[in-house]
Amino acid sequence: MSLTSISATITSAAPSESPSLKRLSFGARFIEPADRIVTAGVDQNLTREIQALNQISRNAGEVSSILQAASASVTLIDDNLTRMAVLADQAADLNLSSAERGILHEEFAELRAEIDEYAGAAKFANSPILDGANSFSATSIGSNIQSGDGIQALTFDSRAGDEFAASGDSIAVVYNSTSDIFTVTNLSTGRSADSNAVASAPGAGETSDVVIEEFGLTLQLNSSFSTSTDITANNTFQVSGSASNQVDLALRIGTSTGAVDEISVDLQRIRVATLAANLQHDDLLTSATAVNTADSIETAQETIASFQNATRAGLNRISRALDGIENTVSNYEAAKADLIDIADGTAQQLLHQLIAENVNSVLNSTDNVSDALSQFSTGGASAALASSSAAFTGGAAALTGGTSSLLSTIQTSEK
DSSP: OOHHHHHHHHHHHSOOOOHHHHHHHTTOOSSOHHHHHHHHHHHHHHHHHHHHHHHHHHHHHHHHHHHHHHHHHHHHHHHHHHHHHHHHHHHTOTTOOHHHHHHHHHHHHHHHHHHHHHHHHOEETTEESSSOEEOOEEESOOTTSSGGGTEEEEEEOTTOOTTTOOTTOEEEEEEETTTTEEEEEETTTOOEEEOOOOOOOOOTTOEEEEEETTTTEEEEEETTOOTTSOBOSSOEEEEESOEESEEEEEEEOSSSOSGGGEEEEEEEOOOHHHHOTTTTTOOOSSHHHHHHHHHHHHHHHHHHHHHHHHHHHHHHHHHHHHHHHHHHHHHHHHHHHHHHHHHHHHHHHHHHHHHHHHHHHHHHHHHHHHHHHHHHHTTOHHHHHHHHHHHHHHHHHHHHHHHHHHHHHHHHHHO
């Protein structure tokens, strides 16, 4: 192959000249500052979107875990209701004696109590998830249950649903120094509950909590409390606020603020009192009451079925959202990679073009060598060798210098 054909082959293999190459040939930067600003802006936007979507994905995973934990607890409750329905059907038999119904009712009552226990134990990150929500607070606090008497604060948690307390109810707090037990009574409904025994009063500067779990009420004691003093008068307070029988789990699945980028999942309060109106008071002690109890259990089972259907629907929606988020993140990451590939491809194009252009200088220098060899054959050996050496050196320097210039320009533009 001739030297001319080699030059033609290399030159034709180079990509067509681009605007960036034209800028470079006039001494301009490989990438203009304005181009770099645009490229950096796109890259930063993609990075922010990816980070936001990854956080949303983690949040969605947590909501999914909450729903799964709730569903598992409700499944246990449903198992209890199934057994309770069997007991109610048996107790409705007219041929049973009172003693036999008493035995059935005893198991029934234990299963009913377990329902609230399962619901109360359903937690995520130590927060109840089947207790609904409320904004209850204590007002009009009696003079014997204030900070100076050793009761620093009276607070309600999510367990204090409407079946235990409601806005406007009057609550009495009694302390028996003999048993060391607090008794809390809702004077509006007559319902009461006891605390565990108080071991001792808090030390100076310290506090301790007495929790009335059934009411979701916490009495915070301070060092002024005396375990040897009864509390029997001026000991009431009023309940203020409201309660909700559901917890709203709002989940954002996109980076905008529109409703289309949000999923809302509601967790209903699951307690005996909310499953069926009369279930907390029903019994199996007579055939007639057993029949009524069976109706209440059927209502409760329908409530549970509705809850589980809603939970499954929520899990499906979150699963689809997670798939969409994963696909979006993959697309954004691919877009970032494409930006890098485009930049690398442009640099390779310029390098190839520069080599193709400078190889001509080398080949022209080679033509000078041919002339030098001709001169050498006629006796001008020394001058010819000097001329050929200078020609090669000049051509190589041109190629090396051009390539170094391009690489330097690329490196500068990447900073």
